Amino acid sequence: MSASIPAPRPADAHWDAGDLGCGDLVLELRVCLEAMRPGQILRLTARDLGAQADIPAWCRMTGHTLIAERHPTYHIRRKES
Amino acid sequence: MANRFCVNLTHAKDNPDKATVGFVIANAALGSGKETLVFLSIEGVRLAQKGYADDIREEGFAPLRELMDNFAKAGGTIYACSPCFKKRKLDENNLVPGATIVGGVKLVEFLSEGSPCVSY
Numbered sequence: 001m002s003a004s005i006p007a008p009r010p011a012d013a014h015w016d017a018g019d020l021g022c023g024d025l026v027l028e029l030r031v032c033l034e035a036m037r038p039g040q041i042l043r044l045t046a047r048d049l050g051a052q053a054d055i056p057a058w059c060r061m062t063g064h065t066l067i068a069e070r071h072p073t074y075h076i077r078r079k080e081s
Numbered sequence: 082m083a084n085r086f087c088v089n090l091t092h093a094k095d096n097p098d099k100a101t102v103g104f105v106i107a108n109a110a111l112g113s114g115k116e117t118l119v120f121l122s123i124e125g126v127r128l129a130q131k132g133y134a135d136d137i138r139e140e141g142f143a144p145l146r147e148l149m150d151n152f153a154k155a156g157g158t159i160y161a162c163s164p165c166f167k168k169r170k171l172d173e174n175n176l177v178p179g180a181t182i183v184g185g186v187k188l189v190e191f192l193s194e195g196s197p198c199v200s201y
Contacts, residue, residue, distance in 0.1 A: 048164075060190065
């Protein structure tokens with residue numbers, strides 16, 4: 001589940017979601033990414049156990065790109081539009 | 082016709098009849114060739130703990146432990162709702178075979194790709 005991908009270039013922003021999980025996590029994550037410019041990278045720290053399964057699924061559904069993951073750290077590139 | 086099937090199960094020992102029937106239906110879905118997910122939430126997350134279901138035996142049905150073992154052996158997937166799991170202070174290192182702790186996003190993804198869902 002925690003298969004890792006090499007760390008990307010330095011992130012443009014960091015959000016520590018702490019123990020937030022499930023709907024609370026992705027709702028705030030959406031707001032976070034919407035505040036960024038297309039192509040920018042967010043480094044997310046999400047300690048909730050469900051994040052390991054949820055963050056990749058959320059990226060698949062929303063079109064943002066998960067470019068690196070090593071729980072609890074995730075690098076997400078904001079989609080173009 | 083969808084090739085997936087989801088059973089949303091919200092009960093454990095608080096309603097062993099529903100907990101048992103949930104897995105009976107899930108096994109029927111698997112046996113019918115469906116990619117099958119059991120989503121455990123609310124009290125249902127307790128079923129994700131190894132040993133918990135061992136003494137649940139509803140009259141007229143196979144023991145729940147046996148139903149769950151058969152489900153896992155046949156390739157069924159069990160998701161346990163993360164906040165429900167955390168609220169009950171359950172042990173993430175003592176999960177039954179086939180179970181994964183997830184947030185609601187994984188359920189949303191599974192259903193969004195096209196799946197009927199029945200709730201117990």
